[in-house]
Amino acid sequence: MIDLVRNKHGGLIICDEVQTGFGRVGTKFWGHKWQGIKPDIITMAKGIGNGFPIGAVVTRKEISDKVKQVFFNTFGGGHIQCRVGLEVLNTIRKERLDENAEVVGNYLLTELGKLSKKHRIIGDVRGKGLMIAIELVKDKETKEPGKEETNQLMELTRERGLLFGKGGVYGNVLRIQPPLCLSMEDAKYVVQAVDDAVLNIK
Template structure:
C-alpha cells in the first residue's frame, strides 16, 4: 500500500460536501496552482488574518494556533511588523554593498551560539541552507555519503530531496544516502537510546564504505520532528556525533524546527545534547514569516569552500529580512519567550500525561518546551501506531477551533508546536479541547 504523500491532507473528492464559497476557492486554486499544492484538514480552513497565537477565518471564527512554528514570536508581532515596514521604506539591497544592519544582526545571532560556531551565511529558505550545508560538508571532508533518519525532512531542492525520505517513495533517495531508525524509546531500546542510535549510524557508515562511499555528514533535526518528536534523554545524540567524526564526517544540526528557544531548555536543540555541530541549518522562524534562513559554521569547516567556490545569494541577507531577524531576537529576549516555552511547555506535558492516564490510546507523551509529540497507539502493549485515530483527533480539534498537525512514519503522532508567546491560559484551552475530543472519539470507538 502506498502511504499518503502528506499526513492529514484534504481529499479533493470530498469537495462537494463543502459550502459554495469554499468550493469556488478550490476551483480557482486548482486552475492556477495545479495538483501539487495540498491543503490541511477534512474541511479546509480559509484564513484571512492572524494575531498573536490566534488565526481567524473568513467567517470570523477564532482558531488557537498550536501548530505553526514559523511565526515564532507570534503572528504579526508589532515589533517585527514595525522593523520590516521601517526598513522596506529605507533600503533593500544585497550583500555586495556594505550595510550595517546585516552585521548587527549577524553579531547578535552568532552570540547565541557556542564560540566555535562563529561564521554565518544567509539564504532565503531552509531548503537552500540544507543544500549549502551539503556542499560545504562534502568540500571539507572529501566524502559524499550522507546519513539521515528514516522519516527525515530537510528540504525540497534536488539535492536535499535526496536526503528527505518523508517526501515519499516517489522521491528517490540518493545512492550516496543511508537512513537509520529514529531514536524511538517506545519501540526501540529504551535502556540506552544513545548507544542504539550510534550503532545504527556506525552500520550506515560501514555500508557506505562497502560501496566505496566515504561519509561526509550525519544530518539530523535535533528534535526529530518528522520522525515523531524525540527529545530525551538529553545527551543521546553525543555518541552518534562521535561515531561520524571518527569516520571523517561532520555533524550537521538542522535547527529549523527546534531552534530559537523552542525547546525551552536552550536556544538551540543541539545544546540539550551537549554537542557542538560543525554546521547548523536555520530557517522558517528566523524572520517570523518573512523568508530568511542561514548556515552557521565553524570557520575551519567553511574556509576552504568560501575561498574556492563562488557563492552568492541575491536575497540572502537583504536588509529587510535582516531587520525582521533582528526584531525576532529582540522579542525573544525582551519577552523571555524561551523561559515561557520551558514553563508552559512543561505544564502542557503534565496535562497531557494526566490525559494519558485516562485514555489508553495515548501511548506516550514526549518532547521539550513547545515541541511535544503525543504518540497514539492501538495497543499499549504492542505500541502499534494508530494513524487513523490521530487524524480523527486532528480534525476533531479543528472543529473545536484548535489548529494542530501530525507527524511520524505512520502519521500517528500529534505534533504540538505553538507560537512561543503561548500562555498557560492558552494551554488550558488546548488541554480541555483535547480531553473533549478524546472523550468523543473514545465513545465512538
C-alpha cells in the same frame, strides 16, 4: 558520543535547527544543546523570521574559509530579511520567550501525560519546550498505530479552535508547535480541548 566519533574518524556534524531552534525547545535555545552536541554547521529557518521567509547557515571560520566557490543566492543577505531576523531575536530575548516555551511546555507535557493514563488511545506524550508529540494507538500493549484515531482527533480539536500537525512513520502522531508566546491559560485550554476531543472519538 557523536562528538567522539567525529573526533576519531573525521567528518562534520551538521545540526538542523529549522524547527527546534530559537527557543522552541526552551532555555537552551537550540535542540542540539539538550543533546550536548558541538556541531560544525547549523542550519536554521522558520523561527529566525517568525513566519517571514529567512534562513541561515552558520559554521566556524576554518570551515567557511574552505569554500572556494562563490556562493550566490537571489535573496541572500537581503536587508529586510536580516532586519526581521534581528528584531525576532531581540523580541525573544526581551520577552523571554525561550523561558516561556520551557515553562508552558513543561506544563503541557505533564498535563497531556496525565491524559495518556486516562485515555487508552494515547500511547505516548513526548517533547521538549513547545515542540510536543501525542502518539495515538489502537492498543497500548501492542502499540498498533491509531491512524484513524489521529485523523479524528485532528478534526475534533480543529472544531475546538486548535490546529495540530500530523507526523510519524504511520501518521499517528499529533504535532503540537504553538507560538512561543503561548500563555498558561492557553495551555490549559489545549489540555481541556484534547481531553474533550478524545472522549468524542468513535
